[in-house]
Amino acid sequence: MNIALIIAGGSGNRMNLDVPKQFVTIYEKPVIIYTLEAFQAHPEIDAIEVVCLDGWQDTVKSYAKKYQIDKLKWVVTGGSSGQESIRNGVFSLKGICKDDDLVIVHDGVRPLVDASVLSDVIVVGKKYGNAVSSMPYNEQIFKKCDDISTCEYIPRETLRRVSTPQAYRFGKLLWAYQKAFSEGIGIYGSAYTNTMMVDLGEKLYFAAGSEKNIKLTTKEDLDTFKAFLKVGRYEMD
Secondary structure, eight states: OEEEEEEEOOOOGGGTOSSOGGGOEETTEEHHHHHHHHHHHOTTOOEEEEEEOTTOHHHHHHHHHHTTOTTEEEEEEOOSSHHHHHHHHHHHTTTTSOTTOEEEEEETTOTTOOHHHHHHHHHHHHHHSEEEEEEEOOSOEEEESSSSOEEEEEOGGGOEEEEEEEEEEHHHHHHHHHHHHHHTOSOSTTOOHHHHHHHTTOOOOEEOOOTTOOOOOSHHHHHHHHHHHHHHHHHHO
16 A cells, blocks of 8 residues: 655745645645645555644645545644654554555645656655655755865765655654654754654665655745646646
8 A cells, every 4th residue: 555645734934924835825726735636646646644734634624625635534733843743644554554555755835746756756665665756966066164165075976856755664664753753863953754764774765856846935936836837737728
């Protein structure tokens, strides 16, 4: 079984909007629904769990009913951080998922995930036990010598940009979050499932990514999202 774990627990304070960014309406549809529709449409996704900002659970359920997201089976309350939210989602699947089931973790505010990206994450995840969508890094990266200069660079050929979706076998994912939170490993700051796994000594495997798979963090990102949607509608016409 392949379970999508969609993280929609953020408050979106950086956008200074009246509602959390995952619930912002773009062209008469909430952002979270664009994301859920990608997983609803994918034939290899068996069920969906949403980890939601507290107070918005009924909204998610209402939207899912309106837009016929019938793969949505569970809505779980998020935590005070991204890692706590993912942990809540993982722990809620105990007794539901088998150890070999694949859990695909994805940001609710990445609404343009391609079916091909999802497919590759699932293929790689089943083969190796985990998979992280990734892209080459095409800019030059320099280390700081001090605040105004540099004398060392990192060859970009050695770098990959990693984002969601990410896939993990449930047994390993459950073990990782139990250990991480009991020992305080890889759960602070900007930590995410992928960085936590590396902190716990796990090797991660690259799957395909997409430049279109943007994360909606700023108002400028919303404009980019709208532009992608307009292009998509034009191509369909």
